[in-house]
Amino acid sequence: MDLKRIGVLGAGNIGIGVVTDLVLHGLSAVVVDVSDELLQCAQAKVLNNVRTAPLLSKSLPRVTRDDAMQRMVWTTRLEDVASCDFIVENVTEDWALKQAVYRQLDRIAPPEVCFGVNTSCISITRIAGVTTRPANVVGVHFMNPVHLMPTVEVIRGYHTSDRTLDALLALLAALKKEGVVVEDLPGFVSNRISHLFMNEAAFVLQDGVTTPANIDQIFKKCFGHKMGPLETADLIGLDTVVRSLDVLYESFQDPKYRCCPLLRKLVHAGHLGRKTGKGFHVYPEG
Amino acid sequence: MTATETQTVQAGDQVRATIRQFITSAISLPNLDDEADLFASGIVNSLFAVQLMTFIEKTFAIEVGMDDLDMENFKSVNATAAFVMRKDGRRGG
Numbered sequence: 001m002d003l004k005r006i007g008v009l010g011a012g013n014i015g016i017g018v019v020t021d022l023v024l025h026g027l028s029a030v031v032v033d034v035s036d037e038l039l040q041c042a043q044a045k046v047l048n049n050v051r052t053a054p055l056l057s058k059s060l061p062r063v064t065r066d067d068a069m070q071r072m073v074w075t076t077r078l079e080d081v082a083s084c085d086f087i088v089e090n091v092t093e094d095w096a097l098k099q100a101v102y103r104q105l106d107r108i109a110p111p112e113v114c115f116g117v118n119t120s121c122i123s124i125t126r127i128a129g130v131t132t133r134p135a136n137v138v139g140v141h142f143m144n145p146v147h148l149m150p151t152v153e154v155i156r157g158y159h160t161s162d163r164t165l166d167a168l169l170a171l172l173a174a175l176k177k178e179g180v181v182v183e184d185l186p187g188f189v190s191n192r193i194s195h196l197f198m199n200e201a202a203f204v205l206q207d208g209v210t211t212p213a214n215i216d217q218i219f220k221k222c223f224g225h226k227m228g229p230l231e232t233a234d235l236i237g238l239d240t241v242v243r244s245l246d247v248l249y250e251s252f253q254d255p256k257y258r259c260c261p262l263l264r265k266l267v268h269a270g271h272l273g274r275k276t277g278k279g280f281h282v283y284p285e286g
Numbered sequence: 287m288t289a290t291e292t293q294t295v296q297a298g299d300q301v302r303a304t305i306r307q308f309i310t311s312a313i314s315l316p317n318l319d320d321e322a323d324l325f326a327s328g329i330v331n332s333l334f335a336v337q338l339m340t341f342i343e344k345t346f347a348i349e350v351g352m353d354d355l356d357m358e359n360f361k362s363v364n365a366t367a368a369f370v371m372r373k374d375g376r377r378g379g
Contacts, residue, residue, distance in 0.1 A: 055355040
């Protein structure tokens with residue numbers, strides 16, 4: 001399967017990262033989101049990511065702005081992905097939204113095209129069930145920042161075929177990434193565990209045990225993690241973390257996934273982490 | 287020291303103070319050694335380099351080119367200040 005032109009649905013944090021990675025590795029992206037304003041903002045972020053990528057990783061190439069622009073199409077029309085070889089969907093973690101997108105996408109994309117569901121928690125099998133091609137649906141959980149992370153969690157849905165899995169692994173290989181394949185249960189491996197860390201770190205802060213800086217320092221300096229749980233939550237986006245916790249809570253009906261009130265309060269206050277300049281930490285405008 | 291040399295030293299001090307202030311406001315660390323390697327020491331993660339780079343481009347009206355994309359240029363307060371002064375000197379000269 002020749003994968004050259006990739007449809008990317010959703011130009012949020014992860015969508016921007018996926019497009020950055022495609023462009024850096026010489027692939028073309030057709031990027032779809034709901035408004036021109038949102039797309040313009042995302043395009044600026046992708047161009048900045050592409051520009052700064054060699055600073056953060058010596059293995060990433062220097063791609064000029066003109067070359068990057070030639071590899072991207074930005075559109076609000078879902079129909080424009082009809083010519084794509086593979087679709088990576090990064091729509092908001094909301095079942096109603098996702099399933100509506102998949103029903104429409106299923107009508108637009110040629111039947112042989114595979115869909116990579118980029119989700120942190122929602123069941124791949126459930127999403128596959130709203131399409132007429134459940135064997136062509138596979139989970140792909142990119143980590144943030146996408147272009148700097150070498151490994152991706154890949155989720156085999158109940159009906160996912162070997163052909164679909166191979167297509168996704170080939171795409172990841174083109175991005176110089178490795179996929180770790182796991183089975184389909186909400187939260188898979190990474191988020192089922194990491195969200196407990198992030199949520200409990202928020203409870204620790206809420207209980208006044210110590211400061212956000214200290215919580216993160218303990219994870220970095222004692223456990224050797226690259227980032228602490230609160231920094232990680234800020235990077236993902238606190239709204240996304242809350243949505244994922246809610247999905248885990250609903251899916252397992254287990255109170256260990258109840259969202260920390262402080263975490264939800266920050267979201268209500270509009271402090272969503274890095275993307276808004278403030279979350280558990282403050283990020284001065286660069 | 288000539289008047290020009292004095293002016294250069296003063297400008298360098300000012301650039302260093304501005305960069306130090308930006309970094310310390312981001313990491314809540316009031317006593318930061320200007321030579322401390324921000325990334326090797328784990329004071330910040332590598333993503334901070336992009337924030338720092340964007341800050342100096344805006345603040346000092348310089349453009350970081352493709353050949354400048356090297357962590358060595360942003361690894362400490364002193365390294366970043368020296369980079370800004372070099373870029374500024376090139377523009378002026």
